[in-house]
Amino acid sequence: MNDRSDKDLVVSCLAEDKSAYKLLVRKHYKRVFLTCLGILGNVHDAEDMAQDTMLKGYIKIGMLRDGSKFGPWTARIAKSLCINFIRRKKYAKKIVAERIIDANRSVNQYDNLQLAIEQLPQETRAPLVMYYFDGQSVKKVAERLEMSKSTVYLKLRTAITELHNLLAKQGDSK
Amino acid sequence: MSRPCDKMQEKIADYVLGILGKEESDTLAEHIDSCADCSQYVQALKNENRLLLQLSDKLDADMAIRQDKVIEALNRHSPTALTKVLSIWRIIMKNPITKLAAAAVIIVAALIVISQISGSTTAFAKVIENVVNAESISFLLKQQLGIQPAFICKMYIQGEKIRMDMVGAEGDQQGLEKLREEMKRRNLTAFQSMIGDFTAKEAMDLDHFRKTFKKRQLDDRTVAEFTRTNLVEQFRSIKPEDAERIGEELQNGRKIDVYLLRHVDIMGIKAELSGEEGQRMTVWVDRASSLPAKILLEASFHVEGKSKDWIEFSEFTWNEPFDEDLFSLQVPEGYNPAKL
Numbered sequence: 001m002n003d004r005s006d007k008d009l010v011v012s013c014l015a016e017d018k019s020a021y022k023l024l025v026r027k028h029y030k031r032v033f034l035t036c037l038g039i040l041g042n043v044h045d046a047e048d049m050a051q052d053t054m055l056k057g058y059i060k061i062g063m064l065r066d067g068s069k070f071g072p073w074t075a076r077i078a079k080s081l082c083i084n085f086i087r088r089k090k091y092a093k094k095i096v097a098e099r100i101i102d103a104n105r106s107v108n109q110y111d112n113l114q115l116a117i118e119q120l121p122q123e124t125r126a127p128l129v130m131y132y133f134d135g136q137s138v139k140k141v142a143e144r145l146e147m148s149k150s151t152v153y154l155k156l157r158t159a160i161t162e163l164h165n166l167l168a169k170q171g172d173s174k
Numbered sequence: 175m176s177r178p179c180d181k182m183q184e185k186i187a188d189y190v191l192g193i194l195g196k197e198e199s200d201t202l203a204e205h206i207d208s209c210a211d212c213s214q215y216v217q218a219l220k221n222e223n224r225l226l227l228q229l230s231d232k233l234d235a236d237m238a239i240r241q242d243k244v245i246e247a248l249n250r251h252s253p254t255a256l257t258k259v260l261s262i263w264r265i266i267m268k269n270p271i272t273k274l275a276a277a278a279v280i281i282v283a284a285l286i287v288i289s290q291i292s293g294s295t296t297a298f299a300k301v302i303e304n305v306v307n308a309e310s311i312s313f314l315l316k317q318q319l320g321i322q323p324a325f326i327c328k329m330y331i332q333g334e335k336i337r338m339d340m341v342g343a344e345g346d347q348q349g350l351e352k353l354r355e356e357m358k359r360r361n362l363t364a365f366q367s368m369i370g371d372f373t374a375k376e377a378m379d380l381d382h383f384r385k386t387f388k389k390r391q392l393d394d395r396t397v398a399e400f401t402r403t404n405l406v407e408q409f410r411s412i413k414p415e416d417a418e419r420i421g422e423e424l425q426n427g428r429k430i431d432v433y434l435l436r437h438v439d440i441m442g443i444k445a446e447l448s449g450e451e452g453q454r455m456t457v458w459v460d461r462a463s464s465l466p467a468k469i470l471l472e473a474s475f476h477v478e479g480k481s482k483d484w485i486e487f488s489e490f491t492w493n494e495p496f497d498e499d500l501f502s503l504q505v506p507e508g509y510n511p512a513k514l
């Protein structure tokens with residue numbers, strides 16, 4: 001990996017050094033992707049929005065005043081893009097409904113799990129996604145989502161019991 | 175499907191998450207031993223917990239591929255001219271001497287825009303050429319970035335030499351009034367000056383309050399970044415359809431055409447991403463001379479708080495030669511080296 005600080009890399013980006021931005025992508029992509037996944041619940045959509053976030057970050061890098069804030073800054077871009085995405089597509093209702101029909105055909109246990117994650121309410125899904133897919137640190141989740149640690153615990157508890165209910169329902173419908 | 179005992183459900187969830195205290199864990203363990211429903215529930219949650227961690231590994235395995243895709247997209251992407259102007263502007267503000275050259279960048283951009291929207295490219299190419307090979311230009315520049323007060327500078331560009339005089343500031347921030355008073359008291363027209371010579375690769379900053387100077391070498395990159403020949407290429411990508419003639423004005427008896435560039439497709443990918451934010455450039459053009467009379471660049475960006483930045487160029491003079499002394503890198507009498 002590279003040891004250059006975000007601040008340093010952002011300065012290089014301002015001098016139109018694309019390779020510096022690529023290093024920022026490597027460093028921050030996962031977090032951005034998980035932020036999108038937390039909001040959208042669907043891996044493919046999260047990939048699209050994470051990509052848009054990174055591209056938009058590249059284009060707007062000149063607007064970032066403090067390079068060391070690249071992380072939270074891209075998180076905000078990701079959130080705003082995802083929220084617009086949902087709004088545009090009336091996403092939640094229609095597409096999830098289509099996938100449920102689809103899921104009846106799928107046999108993979110991970111597919112079922114992903115579908116269940118997608119059906120979780122966003123406010124419990126985001127902590128679940130951050131916690132399980134990024135190193136199981138409650139502290140980190142709390143920072144990223146700007147919640148207290150105790151709130152994160154509460155949401156995680158709700159998330160896993162809800163997830164179980166959704167998975168059980170899937171099992172019943174087959 | 176079996177349900178756990180009501181009182182136990184949350185405890186079981188906490189247990190699986192590993193956040194249940196030792197004592198409570200022991201009590202729970204005892205209960206599970208004697209309750210089939212709860213025991214089953216623990217197994218189910220544990221199983222799901224394991225699946226989630228496996229899914230995490232699965233997602234991780236593809237993370238590099240996803241990043242590669244982003245990087246591919248980055249490679250395909252080349253920013254449009256206006257985006258470039260604004261990001262260039264940010265670098266500029268970090269390095270005083272480049273502030274000077276930036277002005278030239280934006281003027282060239284404006285000229286190219288005008289040439290493209292006016293359609294008379296051949297005739298206008300000549301004007302661009304004249305300005306690119308600038309004999310001399312002067313103008314007033316006001317710029318406001320974020321919450322900073324708007325600074326007003328007078329710029330002089332002549333060939334490879336450039337001078338910026340900081341002549342004032344607008345805004346109601348404390349200190350600005352003092353600044354204006356102090357300038358008046360000392361009978362100064364500028365409180366700071368920066369002089370640059372791109373051929374000699376040298377620059378000098380002057381502080382007229384403290385009577386100090388600072389000399390600097392201009393590094394090759396700074397010089398190269400603002401070599402004017404490249405600038406023309408940089409602004410070729412502005413599309414004529416992004417521009418619109420929005421009206422005309424009469425100023426001091428002269429006909430002025432007003433052009434607007436808006437919703438510049440900043441992504442080259444998805445127009446809707448720019449949404450209500452974005453940047454626009456308004457150019458007032460003197461009809462008789464086809465030269466800009468005023469240029470206003472505005473950018474609003476709502477991700478980092480609602481902020482609006484603007485840069486305004488006005489009071490242009492074209493090809494009125496300046497006294498070479500204006501660009502002299504000789505230290506003025508009575509000025510001492512600035513302490514760091």
Ligand SMILES: [Zn+2]
Nearest residue numbers: 178179209212
């Ligand atoms: Zn029980």
